Amino acid sequence: MPYDVVYKGDSRFSKKIMEELLSIVPDGVSDKESDKIVYSRDYWPIGSRWFLDGKLAGMPDCIVWPENVEQIAEIIKIANRENIPVIPYGGGSGVVGAAIPVRGGIIIDMKKMDRILEIDDESLMVTVQTGINGMVLERELNRRGYTLGHIPQSLYCSCLGGWLACKAAGQFSTKYGKIEDMVIALQAALADGTIIKSKDIPRSSTGPEVERLLLGSEGIFGIITEATLKIWPYPEERAMLSFVFDDISNALQAVRLILRKNVYPAVARIYDENETLRHFYEVREAKKKCMLILLMEGDKELVELEKKIATETCKKEGGIECGEEPVIHWLNTRFNVKEASEFLPKGFIFDTVEMAVKWKDALNLYRNVIDAMRKVEGIVVASAHASHFYPQGVCFYFTFGGIPPKNVEPYEFYKKVWDEMMNACLNNGGSISHHHGIGLIRAEWLKKEMGERIKMLRKIKAAIDSNNIMNPGKLVGENGEN
Ligand SMILES: Cc1cc2nc3c(=O)[nH]c(=O)nc-3n(C[C@H](O)[C@H](O)[C@H](O)COP(=O)(O)OP(=O)(O)OC[C@H]3O[C@@H](n4cnc5c(N)ncnc54)[C@H](O)[C@@H]3O)c2cc1C
Structure with missing residues (x-):
């Protein structure tokens, strides 16, 4: 049945290529219509609107579920030879259209590559395949006494590879950092099928870390297949504080001063008046005010000290204490969407x-x-x-x-x-x-954001992916073109 497709593909996929893919991953290739419709979009809200209106954002030619990096390299080599787009796919929770197959092609869904390969307790590192679901990874780390500290709201529906490719940030980022701060080493299959792997060493002065180009790359250089990440011992203590302020400027000032004192709450969230009303209407003191919630965690004595410093700073900036309840409310509702x-x-x-x-x-x-x-x-x-x-x-x-x-x-x-x-x-x-990230909705704005740097990015893309097969239409292009 013909579909109304917003970004129409022009890929030269054929039955012969399908057979070649099946010879590499015998149980892991589908060109079924139902599967292709599922992978026609990600979580970009306008894509969902189109879907409800009977339109598909894009239409892939097939979906492959590889189980190892060698299979991925083989698939990419075929795609390169035949000039067929390859689109890496994690959880499909991206909200900017980055995973939409704007020119058709082969979707490589990473979810079968979901193993935790090693936990190094002494060096506090975990090595993981990038198709792992976020919640599965965090739960397993918690069970063994650690946390990654990366808890995006999409924890249940996103994968490590998507986090790395979009430079994701979790709700606990003010203490633990964003995903790129956690990376020690990466393995990836590049656009020509070359497999690269960096060393799992905390730091090296050995020239530019070329593998870091893959962070935030939205799949345009290759597929990240494995990562070694920093982990933390599971925190022994948690403190929860909340304050309301007359104006958002006072709340911002309070957090700025807390950080200036070298105190890093794991969670810090300031809601403007409208959002305070939406989320904290049950808190009497919050009416027509701005809510700040803080959550500190880690070593008991340090948390006590951080709590003291944060409380003093907030009060000095006019904050009125509202106790633990608003933070508990946030913790209980934070994944509701x-x-x-x-x-x-x-x-x-x-x-x-x-x-x-x-x-x-x-x-x-x-x-x-x-x-x-x-x-x-x-x-x-x-x-x-x-x-x-x-x-x-x-x-x-x-x-x-x-x-x-x-x-x-x-x-x-x-x-x-x-x-x-x-x-x-x-x-x-x-x-x-x-x-x-950029995806489709921000594509035309990236040039203004980057200035001359976009030319450098385009040159790097052309050098790594001369046939432009890796997620074409993303990052270096405008409106889906490049
Ligand atoms: C309800 C909801 C809440 C969200 N909350 C947050 C949040 O708190 N913080 C945040 O940062 N984001 C959030 N997001 C956005 C989204 O979850 C992130 O962008 C996430 O990083 C995407 O991961 P994914 O596995 O779903 O990637 P996908 O959507 O599958 O892919 C995103 C991009 O990454 C590429 N990609 C995927 N895997 C790989 C790989 N292995 N190698 C190379 N490229 C790859 C894709 O080609 C695509 O370009 C939220 C989204 C939703 C729907």
């Missing part, structure tokens, strides 16, 4: 957009991006929280939602809000993405 599937079928268009900014531009960026969203006709929700902090700056996570006015197509409305937000971000000194 049902609103998306509830409101989308009702015609509501929404998305979340994260940006990073240094402290001195933070307030301006927050206010101007909120104004930019509100400016678009049809917007009902325009709010933000800040959830990743550095001594140098902060990541704001904006949410917009609305209903397109009469005679305006959903995508037109959606794109208009994004354009306003991206412009406001760049005009106020921000970076257009903190952790979701």
Whole structure:
């Protein structure tokens, strides 16, 4: 049955190639229509809107589930010979369209490569295959007395490879760092089928770490197959604090000063007035205020000291203590994302957009991006929280939602809000993405973000992947073209 496909493929896939793939992975190739439809999109909200309207974002030629790096290298060599796109696929939880097969091709789903290969207790490192599901990895580490400290909201539905390829950030990032801070070594199959592997040593001064090009690469250079990551002993103590502030500026100031004292809460989250109302309506003191929640964890004595310093700092900045309850509420609800599937079928268009900014531009960026969203006709929700902090700056996570006015197509409305937000971000000194990546929706903005550096990225891409088979249309292209 012919489908209405938004990004139409032009790949030269054939029965002969299908047979070759089956000879490499006999039980792990499918060109069934139902499978191809499942892999036609990721979690990009507009892709879900199209799906509900009977349209597919893209259409792969087949899906392969390899079990080792050698099979992946063989598949890539065939794709290179035949000039067929290869798209790595983890959990499909990406929210910017990075895994959509815009030119058709072979989806390589990594989920069968899900083994924990080694835990080195003395050096505090774990070596894992990248198809492992996030929750499975964290649970297994917890069972053995460790944590990775990387807990994105998509923990249940994303994989290690996707985290590395998108430069993901977890909710506990202010203490443990983002995924790239945790990487010790990587193994990958590159676009020509070469397999590379770095040493699992804490640091080396041996020239540029070329394998790090794969971090944030969204699959355009090759497939990351294995990673060695830092781990931490499971924390012995947890402290939970919350404060409300009259204005978001006071809450931001409090967190900035806490970090300046070298205290790194694992979780720090500031909700603006609208989001405080949405999430903490049961907290009496929070009415018309901004909520800050803090969670410190680790060694008992250190946590006590961190708690003392954070409390003093928040009170000095006008914070009113609200106890542990708001933090417990957050812990209990932090993986709930049902609103998306509830409101989308009702015609509501929404998305979340994260940006990073240094402290001195933070307030301006927050206010101007909120104004930019509100400016678009049809917007009902325009709010933000800040959830990743550095001594140098902060990541704001904006949410917009609305209903397109009469005679305006959903995508037109959606794109208009994004354009306003991206412009406001760049005009106020921000970076257009903190952790979701570029995918399709940010593609045209990357050139403005990167300036001359995009030429360097394109040259590197051309050198590593001269036939442009690895996830074509992503990162170095615009609007799905490159
Ligand atoms: C409800 C929800 C909550 C979320 N919360 C967070 C959050 O807290 N923090 C955060 O950072 N993100 C979050 N995200 C976004 C998403 O989960 C992340 O971008 C995640 O890193 C994607 O992982 P994945 O395995 O699902 O990747 P996919 O969506 O399958 O792929 C994403 C990109 O990575 C590439 N890729 C996948 N695996 C590999 C590999 N092995 N080698 C090379 N390239 C590869 C793909 O080709 C694609 O370009 C959330 C998403 C949802 C739906």
